[in-house]
Amino acid sequence: MAGRFLNLFKPIARVIPEIKAPERRVRFNEKLFWTALVLIVYLVMSEVPLYGIPSGQAPELAALRVIFASHSGTLMELGIGPIVTAGLILQLLVGSAMIECDMSNPEDRSLFTTASKVFSIVLTGVQASAYIIGGMYGHLEGPVAIVVFLQLIASGLIVLLLDELVQKGWGFGSGISLFIMAGVAQVIFWDSFALIPLDEFGARGFFAALTQTLASGKSIEGLLIRGGNPSIVGFIATIAAFLIIIYMEGVRVELPLSYAGYRGFRSRYPIKLLYVSNLPVIFASALFANIYLFSQIFWSMFNPNNTNPWLNLLGMYRVVNNRPQPAGGLVYYVTSPRSLDQVMADPIRALAYLGILVVFCIVFSLTWLEVGGLGPSTVSKQLVDAGMQIPGYRRSGKAIESILKRYIPTVTVLGGIIVALIAGITDFFGVFGSGMGILLTVGIIYQYYEILMQERASEMYPAFRRIFGE
Numbered sequence: 001m002a003g004r005f006l007n008l009f010k011p012i013a014r015v016i017p018e019i020k021a022p023e024r025r026v027r028f029n030e031k032l033f034w035t036a037l038v039l040i041v042y043l044v045m046s047e048v049p050l051y052g053i054p055s056g057q058a059p060e061l062a063a064l065r066v067i068f069a070s071h072s073g074t075l076m077e078l079g080i081g082p083i084v085t086a087g088l089i090l091q092l093l094v095g096s097a098m099i100e101c102d103m104s105n106p107e108d109r110s111l112f113t114t115a116s117k118v119f120s121i122v123l124t125g126v127q128a129s130a131y132i133i134g135g136m137y138g139h140l141e142g143p144v145a146i147v148v149f150l151q152l153i154a155s156g157l158i159v160l161l162l163d164e165l166v167q168k169g170w171g172f173g174s175g176i177s178l179f180i181m182a183g184v185a186q187v188i189f190w191d192s193f194a195l196i197p198l199d200e201f202g203a204r205g206f207f208a209a210l211t212q213t214l215a216s217g218k219s220i221e222g223l224l225i226r227g228g229n230p231s232i233v234g235f236i237a238t239i240a241a242f243l244i245i246i247y248m249e250g251v252r253v254e255l256p257l258s259y260a261g262y263r264g265f266r267s268r269y270p271i272k273l274l275y276v277s278n279l280p281v282i283f284a285s286a287l288f289a290n291i292y293l294f295s296q297i298f299w300s301m302f303n304p305n306n307t308n309p310w311l312n313l314l315g316m317y318r319v320v321n322n323r324p325q326p327a328g329g330l331v332y333y334v335t336s337p338r339s340l341d342q343v344m345a346d347p348i349r350a351l352a353y354l355g356i357l358v359v360f361c362i363v364f365s366l367t368w369l370e371v372g373g374l375g376p377s378t379v380s381k382q383l384v385d386a387g388m389q390i391p392g393y394r395r396s397g398k399a400i401e402s403i404l405k406r407y408i409p410t411v412t413v414l415g416g417i418i419v420a421l422i423a424g425i426t427d428f429f430g431v432f433g434s435g436m437g438i439l440l441t442v443g444i445i446y447q448y449y450e451i452l453m454q455e456r457a458s459e460m461y462p463a464f465r466r467i468f469g470e
Contacts, residue, residue, distance in 0.1 A: 005099045006111040013114040017157065019164040026169055028455050035171035035178065038162045042179050045075040045158070046186070050151055052144040053137050066437040067285040069176075069183035075155040078127050079183070080176050082156055083163060085286065086119035092367075117160060124156035125149075127293075134297030172451050177444045184437035188238070191230040191432035198229060206230035206432070225430075228339040234430035241426045241435060245442040248274055248418060253407055257388045266391075269383065271407050274415045276368050278443045280361035281419045283368075285436050287360065288334040291315075295331040296324060336427040336435075343428045350428060358420040365416030369408070376404035 026034075053073055065072070070079025090112065093099040102108045131137065131152075132145050140148060163175030171178075194205035202212030206223070209230070213220055224232050251273040258266050295315030303311040306328075315331035317324040326332040333352040337343045343350040369375050380401035383389075390403055419439060426435030433441070 006101060006108060006115060009111050009114045009118060012118060013111065016114060016117055017161060019161055019168050019170070021168045022170060031171050031455065035166060035173075038166055038171060038175055039178055039182055041158075041162060042069075042076070042175075042182060043186075045155060046071040046183075048075045049073055050075065050077060050148055052140065052148050052151075066180075066184060066187070066434045066440070067282060067289060069179040071183070075151065076159070077131070078124060078152055078156055080159060080163070080179055081286075081289075082120045082123035082127060083116075083160060083176060084282075086116050086123050088283065088286070090116055090119060120160055121153070121157065124153055128152035128156075130293070130297055134300055136297070136300070172455065173444075173448055177447065180437075181441050181444045181448075184433045184441045187437060188433040191234075204229060206232075206235055225340055227341050228430065230432060231339075231430055233340065234432060237426055237429035238431045238433070238438065241422065241431050241438045242442060245422060245439055248422075249442065249446055253411070255403065255407075256391055257383070258391050259387055267388070269379075269388075271404075271411055272415075273411055274419060274443075275408065275411045276365050276374060276415060278419060278440050279368050280364040280416045281357075281423050281436055281439060283364040284357055284360040284420070285423075288357075291334055292326075292331055295326075295329065299324065336424065338427055338434075339430045340428065354421070354424040357424045358417055361416040361420035362413055365412045366409075369412050374408070374412075376401045376408050379408070380404055 050073055065079075068079035068081035068084065070076050070081060090099070094101045094112070101112050128149050132140060132149060137148065159175075159179075163179075165171060166173065166175040166178065190205070192205055192207050194203060195208050196204045198204040198209070202209035209223060209226075210220065213223060220232065226232075226234075249272070252270045254268040254270050256266065257269050291314075296317065298311055299306075299315055299317050302308065303316075306312055306316045312329050314329050315326060316328035318327040319325070326335045333349060334356060336353055337346070337350050370378075380398075383400055390400055423435040423439050426438065431438060
């Protein structure tokens with residue numbers, strides 16, 4: 001039975017928009033079609049500007065862009081931020097037993113989904129209001145502000161339904177993963193090929209600038225670092241980041257297992273080095289992004305001259321090219337330097353940012369270990385319930401748990417440190433699409449590869465559907 005909190009959403013479940021799950025098996029090509037359609041709608045929304053926003057007045061909030069798949073000044077201004085934030089809050093509340101919810105119960109699962117939608121819509125309204133009231137778009141007249149608010153609410157609802165369409169089985173994976181991957185790909189493409197004039201070495205895009213530099217007979221030395229813009233160092237760092245992350249995704253410890261009921265039948269339980277995947281850096285990035293957002297709102301509303309010592313602790317800003325840039329306070333040290341120039345100009349900031357990121361990634365890794373049901377006790381119970389044991393040990397949850405405790409806590413901490421270092425250090429070298437973006441994209445591509453191989457195998461060999469639980 002659903003807990004008291006989830007029962008509050010029963011009346012709302014009847015009126016809130018919902019995508020029905022397919023009542024038949026959706027074929028591979030049909031899933032491909034719906035996934036592509038969802039992606040096209042997202043890309044179109046990413047290019048349609050918000051009506052009523054003056055040109056050049058859209059907030060940058062660069063820290064939010066990659067993690068929330070958002071695009072400044074467009075219908076995708078808020079991206080998947082409200083959905084991700086709502087989902088994480090509810091997952092943490094359920095995992096910590098503050099909310100009663102049995103995910104194996106269809107009714108509880110349905111109410112949990114409804115609660116996630118309601119929270120997402122509420123958070124969309126809160127963030128949209130914060131952008132408008134905080135003056136992030138400059139001064140907007142009453143009617144214009146209402147129009148902008150309604151656009152953001154409608155866009156948030158559309159994104160919510162697009163994600164649900166994919167997750168309900170009409171497409172592959174999840175809409176959130178699809179949007180993040182598409183957003184990072186866009187940024188990498190833009191950093192590589194953008195033709196917008198930038199400096200004496202040519203366009204913003206690295207390859208465009210390289211072509212123009214070689215054609216003019218200039219030395220490519222000027223493209224080596226190039227400030228915070230795409231450079232040779234950034235290009236090399238991007239390739240290196242992809243290779244390192246791909247390698248790390250494959251590093252694992254495999255525990256030998258055997259089935260108690262079938263002698264001679266062996267298996268292995270893989271414990272990946274990145275055991276909790278990219279979740280720690282997602283949590284840390286979302287935290288830093290919200291610090292950035294609210295510190296800028298408080299600064300613009302109450303502390304535009306940096307004269308309030310208490311608000312200065314949260315964030316100080318200076319205006320550069322009509323845009324506020326972090327200049328001090330907590331927000332300054334949770335915002336990554338995006339080039340070697342910035343790192344060398346203030347190495348203390350770079351070290352502080354990296355240290356804070358590592359600490360939070362470790363904390364979130366250990367937190368999610370239990371909240372996400374990945375701890376040694378939970379895993380050992382799952383293995384015993386599945387009729388498995390470690391050869392040479394008696395079939396006991398305690399025995400398996402003692403073995404898992406040797407590995408899982410260690411790889412959890414190591415994994416948190418590694419993803420933090422990769423995300424932080426690659427940003428220092430100016431990677432295309434940001435270190436976090438590449439980290440998330442590689443993990444998502446790997447997941448999609450596994451999903452597509454499984455779907456293709458199920459399509460070609462229907463007998464495999466039982467193995468995959470279809």
